[in-house]
Amino acid sequence: MKIIDTAGQMQKYADGVREKGKKISLVPTMGFLHQGHLSLIKEALKHGDEVVVSIFVNPAQFGPGEDLEKYPRSFERDCKLAEDAGASIIFSPDKEELYGKNYQTYVNLEKLPMHLCGISRPTHFRGVATIVTKLFLITKPHAAVFGQKDFQQLQVIRQMVKDLNFDIKIIGAPIVREDDGLAMSSRNTYLTPGQRKQALCLSQSLKQAFEMVKSGVIDASRIIEQAEKIISAHPETKIDYIAVCDPDTLSDIKIIQGPAIMALAVKVGNTRLIDNMMINQ
Numbered sequence: 001m002k003i004i005d006t007a008g009q010m011q012k013y014a015d016g017v018r019e020k021g022k023k024i025s026l027v028p029t030m031g032f033l034h035q036g037h038l039s040l041i042k043e044a045l046k047h048g049d050e051v052v053v054s055i056f057v058n059p060a061q062f063g064p065g066e067d068l069e070k071y072p073r074s075f076e077r078d079c080k081l082a083e084d085a086g087a088s089i090i091f092s093p094d095k096e097e098l099y100g101k102n103y104q105t106y107v108n109l110e111k112l113p114m115h116l117c118g119i120s121r122p123t124h125f126r127g128v129a130t131i132v133t134k135l136f137l138i139t140k141p142h143a144a145v146f147g148q149k150d151f152q153q154l155q156v157i158r159q160m161v162k163d164l165n166f167d168i169k170i171i172g173a174p175i176v177r178e179d180d181g182l183a184m185s186s187r188n189t190y191l192t193p194g195q196r197k198q199a200l201c202l203s204q205s206l207k208q209a210f211e212m213v214k215s216g217v218i219d220a221s222r223i224i225e226q227a228e229k230i231i232s233a234h235p236e237t238k239i240d241y242i243a244v245c246d247p248d249t250l251s252d253i254k255i256i257q258g259p260a261i262m263a264l265a266v267k268v269g270n271t272r273l274i275d276n277m278m279i280n281q
Contacts, residue, residue, distance in 0.1 A: 003090045007098070007138045010091050014052075014140035018246035020034040022049035026141035028132060031055040032072040035079045036176035036184035041085040041146045043173045045142035050088035054135050060106070061127030072189055090137060098134055106130045112159055115250040116152045116263050117274065120240055125156050132157055134167055143169040147176075149183050151263060151276045152250060175275075177203065183275045189225060190271040198234040199268045205230040205242075205276040209262045213279045218256040223279070231266055240272065241263035247278070256280050 004010045017024055025048030027040045037053075044051045055078055063067040079090055106126050112118075113125035136144070146154045154172050161170055176184045181203035182196070191199060205227035212223050224242050231237050242264045244253050253260050256279070263276040 001079070001090065003079065003092060005092050005094070005097070007093065008020050010052075010089075010093075010138050011140065011178075013089065014138075018140065023142040024048050024140060025051045026135065026139050026144040027051060027053045027087070028144065028184070029053060029055055029078075030057045030071065031078050032074050032186040032189075033078045033177075034148065034184050034186065034203070036147055037173075038081060038085045038145060039176050040173050041082060041087055043171060044143065044145045045086050047169065047171060048051055048141070048144070051086060052089040052091055052094075052139045052141065053082045053087045054139065055090060056098065056131070057090040058127055058131040059126050060099065060130055063121050063123055066121075067187075067190075072186055091135075095265070098131070107133050107160065109156055109159060112152065112156050112250055115245065115252075116241060116243055117265060118152070122263070122265060125153070128153055129156060129160050133160070136168060141168055143171060145171045145173055148172045149175045149185070149274065149276070150170055151247075151261065155248070181202075181207070183273075185273060187271050187273065191268060195236055195269045195271065199266075200230045201234050201237060202264060202266055202273060202275040205264065206262055206275060206279070209244075210277060210279045211253060213256060213260075220253050220256060223256075223262065224225055227262070227264065231264075234268075236269045238267040240267065 011088035026042035027044050029037055041051055057071050059068055060156050108126050118125050158170050161168055182199055191202055208226055209223045227242050231239055244260055244262050245251055247261045260280045262279045263275055265274045
């Protein structure tokens, strides 16, 4: 496995792969890899001859007071895990390489970021769309794999690829959960043992929503109210949002009559966690 840290070197390598008629798959990450990330690499192997894993903690997607500086990092461990999972390349640039002096170009979407996480994190998806665009132009992939845990991010990327005519296949990979149901996240390491138990209320509320719809409940407000009760019963939780929405537009749904996804963001202690589940297909 090769480690590349400059855009020019990465572009040159990608050109060489393409000239040989081979395909490239990209897995963008911020590092501190876990089994969820490794599942993305394994999925990427199905769509490319070489898998590029980018490791870059993107400052443009962190807002004021968020955890940019303390975000967990483990580069050597990440490289070993990525190589064992089948990655060909680690692309790990520094901040100056991607956001140099006088940087001023960003990618904005008009509608999708105005929902869910974008309400409390107004600059987040501008940062996401910008860094993913840059990674696409640098790594030159035929396919890119994103986890469905960050469902809004996945939809933002799909829309951006469509709007900007990127010739890249976007693959959404299923959420990987711990045995007790907690969605895997690098930020789970922030949780104390007590908070870790309380964090299970996210997946529990989603499962309850799924069962309610299955039993015939179609009023989204009733489903959200039940989720609020489950989550608020835990002393260290604070709800950012709970929404039942259209999976394509992310607009709120009042009466569930077709595909619907329930998405939520909850602070457990000082750690902000997200999760989602299709509750009606």
